[in-house]
Amino acid sequence: MGARRFLPRSLILSLTLVLGIACQQLGAPGATPTPAFQPPQDEIGVLEIKPGEPIILAGALVIAGPDAALGTDSMRGIEIAIDDLGGQLFGHPIELIKEDTGCNPEGGQAAATKLAANPKLVAIIGTSCSSEARVLAPVINDAGLVMVSPSNTAPDLTDPAKHVEAYLRTAYNDKVQGKVAAEFAFNVLNARTGATIHDGSIYSEQLANVFADEFKKLGGQVVALEAIGPDDTDMRPVLTRIATQQPDVLYYPIFTKAGGFVTRQAKEVRGLENTTLMGADGLFSPDFIEAAGDAAVGLYLSGPDLTAFERGYPDFVAKYERKYGEKPISVFHAHAYDATMMLAEALKKVAVQAPDGTLYIPRKALRRALYETKNFQGLTGTLTCDQYGDCADPKIAIFQVVSADAAGWPDQVIKKIYP
Amino acid sequence: MATATRRLATLTGGRRVDPTMVIAWTIGTALLVLVLVGSYRTLASGHYTSGQWFDFVVFGLAQGGIYALIALGYTMVYGVLRMINFAHGEVFMSGAFSAFFLADFLERRGFIAEYPVISLLLLLVFAAVVSMTIAVVLERVAYRPLRGAPRLVPLITAVGASFFLQYTFRGLFGSGVRVYPTVPLLEGTTFGIQTKLIVVFLGALATLGILWAFLTFSRTGLAIRAVAEDREAAALMGVNVDRAISSTFAVGGAMAGVAGVLYALVFAQVQFFMGFLPGIKAFTSAVLGGIGNLPGAAVGGLVLGLVESVGPSLFLDGLGIPAAHQLKDVIAFTILVLILIFRPTGILGERLGSRV
Numbered sequence: 001m002g003a004r005r006f007l008p009r010s011l012i013l014s015l016t017l018v019l020g021i022a023c024q025q026l027g028a029p030g031a032t033p034t035p036a037f038q039p040p041q042d043e044i045g046v047l048e049i050k051p052g053e054p055i056i057l058a059g060a061l062v063i064a065g066p067d068a069a070l071g072t073d074s075m076r077g078i079e080i081a082i083d084d085l086g087g088q089l090f091g092h093p094i095e096l097i098k099e100d101t102g103c104n105p106e107g108g109q110a111a112a113t114k115l116a117a118n119p120k121l122v123a124i125i126g127t128s129c130s131s132e133a134r135v136l137a138p139v140i141n142d143a144g145l146v147m148v149s150p151s152n153t154a155p156d157l158t159d160p161a162k163h164v165e166a167y168l169r170t171a172y173n174d175k176v177q178g179k180v181a182a183e184f185a186f187n188v189l190n191a192r193t194g195a196t197i198h199d200g201s202i203y204s205e206q207l208a209n210v211f212a213d214e215f216k217k218l219g220g221q222v223v224a225l226e227a228i229g230p231d232d233t234d235m236r237p238v239l240t241r242i243a244t245q246q247p248d249v250l251y252y253p254i255f256t257k258a259g260g261f262v263t264r265q266a267k268e269v270r271g272l273e274n275t276t277l278m279g280a281d282g283l284f285s286p287d288f289i290e291a292a293g294d295a296a297v298g299l300y301l302s303g304p305d306l307t308a309f310e311r312g313y314p315d316f317v318a319k320y321e322r323k324y325g326e327k328p329i330s331v332f333h334a335h336a337y338d339a340t341m342m343l344a345e346a347l348k349k350v351a352v353q354a355p356d357g358t359l360y361i362p363r364k365a366l367r368r369a370l371y372e373t374k375n376f377q378g379l380t381g382t383l384t385c386d387q388y389g390d391c392a393d394p395k396i397a398i399f400q401v402v403s404a405d406a407a408g409w410p411d412q413v414i415k416k417i418y419p
Numbered sequence: 420m421a422t423a424t425r426r427l428a429t430l431t432g433g434r435r436v437d438p439t440m441v442i443a444w445t446i447g448t449a450l451l452v453l454v455l456v457g458s459y460r461t462l463a464s465g466h467y468t469s470g471q472w473f474d475f476v477v478f479g480l481a482q483g484g485i486y487a488l489i490a491l492g493y494t495m496v497y498g499v500l501r502m503i504n505f506a507h508g509e510v511f512m513s514g515a516f517s518a519f520f521l522a523d524f525l526e527r528r529g530f531i532a533e534y535p536v537i538s539l540l541l542l543l544v545f546a547a548v549v550s551m552t553i554a555v556v557l558e559r560v561a562y563r564p565l566r567g568a569p570r571l572v573p574l575i576t577a578v579g580a581s582f583f584l585q586y587t588f589r590g591l592f593g594s595g596v597r598v599y600p601t602v603p604l605l606e607g608t609t610f611g612i613q614t615k616l617i618v619v620f621l622g623a624l625a626t627l628g629i630l631w632a633f634l635t636f637s638r639t640g641l642a643i644r645a646v647a648e649d650r651e652a653a654a655l656m657g658v659n660v661d662r663a664i665s666s667t668f669a670v671g672g673a674m675a676g677v678a679g680v681l682y683a684l685v686f687a688q689v690q691f692f693m694g695f696l697p698g699i700k701a702f703t704s705a706v707l708g709g710i711g712n713l714p715g716a717a718v719g720g721l722v723l724g725l726v727e728s729v730g731p732s733l734f735l736d737g738l739g740i741p742a743a744h745q746l747k748d749v750i751a752f753t754i755l756v757l758i759l760i761f762r763p764t765g766i767l768g769e770r771l772g773s774r775v
Contacts, residue, residue, distance in 0.1 A: 064594045065594045066595055066596045068594065068595060086486055197744075223741060225741060226742050226745075227742035227744065227745035228744055228745060229745060229747075232744075232747075233467075233686045233688075233693075234478060234686075234727070235479055235727070236474070236478040236728070237479075237727075237732065237744060238731075240471055240474050240475060240732075241732055241736075241744065244466060244467055255594060257690070260596065260598075260687075260688055261686065261688070264687060268473060269470075269474070270470070270471075287595060287596065290596075290598050291596050291597060291598055382745065
């Protein structure tokens with residue numbers, strides 16, 4: 001009994017001694033020739049990616065529902081960018097998580113909760129609709145992540161008072177789109193009275209308001225500022241109400257489903273025969289053309305000027321067509337490509353690789369590197385981020401729908417006419 | 420407000436006044452005053468021409484006719500089973516969605532342009548059959564096994580069935596919008612009104628007529644009415660209760676299918692989620708007219724359609740509220756609240772004796 005108790009005690013004693021000596025030797029200065037690798041430090045955390053583990057990016061875009069074309073198109077832009085990066089960074093494969101955001105605040109919230117809970121996530125490319133970003137961005141911000149949106153355009157998101165640090169975008173600000181649309185309506189269409197319809201989402205409401213303000217500044221008169229619900233189907237009453245004012249131009253920056261109803265029913269309402277209809281980038285898809293049918297012909301749409309994109313753009317479109325068997329189905333694919341490339345560039349600047357291949361990504365430094373993006377050569381132009389996250393090189397054009405046959409999208413369906 | 424309280428006091432014999440009733444009446448009276456003031460000021464401003472008011476009414480009646488057809492399904496099921504079939508909006512959606520494929524097929528063959536009337540009838544019958552089948556299967560699978568269960572249980576299965584149907588269609592046909600082909604015959608105007616609105620309204624009225632005749636003159640109709648009146652007594656008199664209930668679902672489903680095609684004619688888009696809002700609105704119509712009461716559902720539907728169409732301009736314009744049409748659902752449900760406060764049994768009330 002006694003001998004048994006003695007044995008462990010002596011073992012512990014000798015082990016402690018050995019350990020003590022070992023520690024002393026390690027701590028001795030100049031004992032090892034090469035200094036040990038020091039992982040970077042960061043205020044909001046460092047992401048550690050072990051050898052063989054993927055670099056995880058998330059695409060939080062609307063990829064289901066009536067507006068699926070908008071997000072799917074952007075998602076393809078991300079995928080092509082990843083292909084162009086060779087599918088890897090620093091020897092780690094890039095993995096893309098696809099999350100649907102539904103083009104509404106609820107979808108944004110659900111995606112945000114899911115993404116924020118993923119400790120291995122590096123960054124997010126998204127969202128599609130501004131209303132999603134309004135709720136998603138603060139959650140992502142608190143989670144220490146960073147996001148670059150390829151298609152949010154609402155001025156609100158980069159407003160100094162409301163902007164969160166984690167939020168950047170390669171999409172243009174609607175202050176620009178609304179202005180170009182108003183100039184086109186006033187100078188080219190010679191419209192003197194205008195009306196707008198929005199659907200209550202921040203993208204829609206703010207773009208409608210920018211248009212109205214700019215139109216007034218140019219000397220036009222805004223005779224009706226109307227609103228509908230995104231799920232409304234019967235637009236005739238609201239259109240009849242607008243018809244009492246007989247505006248020269250009606251601008252409705254809304255989405256596919258409601259846009260289809262408004263466009264069709266505007267043709268059926270008395271008093272709107274001489275009103276020119278104008279939509280915006282939210283309606284830029286073959287799905288909308290199909291939803292609106294023949295009534296879409298003649299409609300004007302404001303959106304990014306695809307013809308003014310950089311020299312690499314035709315190449316990109318060729319890759320897109322090869323990979324997906326169709327021409328781009330919306331207009332923010334290039335913005336998504338640029339967002340991904342911009343992110344890769346920032347990662348290259350801040351990520352630190354240990355000798356064993358482990359990759360360390362300091363999260364705050366990643367944000368900082370993104371904000372430092374300057375004269376970045378993207379497909380959509382030369383991107384420079386300001387302190388509120390606006391990185392775009394805004395180029396807006398006005399297109400006209402010339403055919404209701406969605407099969408010919410985009411070349412036979414929309415024609416650029418301004419500038 | 421004071422008069423309302425006093426009136427209530429006299430009504431209850433001056434004894435005790437229920438405070439919740441006082442609050443309800445106060446809110447109701449305030450809303451009523453708002454509506455009256457708003458309407459008066461709008462009309463006095465002369466902002467709209469009589470032609471435009473006429474247009475509002477026409478839009479409202481066409482939409483209301485569709486609500487009425489769906490509402491009948493709610494009210495009939497309530498009449499015989501005392502339960503709310505919340506999956507009824509999805510029965511409507513399945514009819515409209517399925518008929519889309521037939522319509523698309525006919526369009527590709529050029530059949531619609533050649534024989535528009537036959538095509539329309541085909542679509543209506545097809546949608547009615549699909550919706551009817553789904554409604555009957557729904558009853559057999561989701562409701563009949565629970566007939567003896569507490570009332571809340573079938574309500575929950577109804578909600579579950581509703582999701583099941585929605586997401587089945589989503590899974591099968593995707594979440595995007597499908598577009599109905601246009602029927603050239605229905606384009607253009609007749610007497611200054613859009614032809615399709617007239618067709619939809621008359622179609623709804625005709626279907627209502629057929630339903631009335633069916634319930635009044637056929638043996639099955641008689642059985643349904645008997646079961647609605649007293650299920651046990653009807654069973655004792657030799658009525659096959661299960662069959663009568665199945666028939667109720669079948670008839671309600673068929674109406675929903677017809678409503679689906681009429682809806683698609685007016686709005687031209689179908690999507691898996693399209694049944695939700697019309698379903699809720701039709702349920703509101705049924706309550707508005709007095710749930711369990713057939714003419715009530717029809718009247719409720721038309722009233723709701725009218726209020727939604729005319730209301731925002733009439734009530735809110737005069738109050739100077741901008742973008743009034745965004746508030747049309749608020750108006751619709753406010754009217755529901757008003758009706759329930761002042762007339763809890765609905766516009767026509769629930770006539771127990773002739774229920775369904």
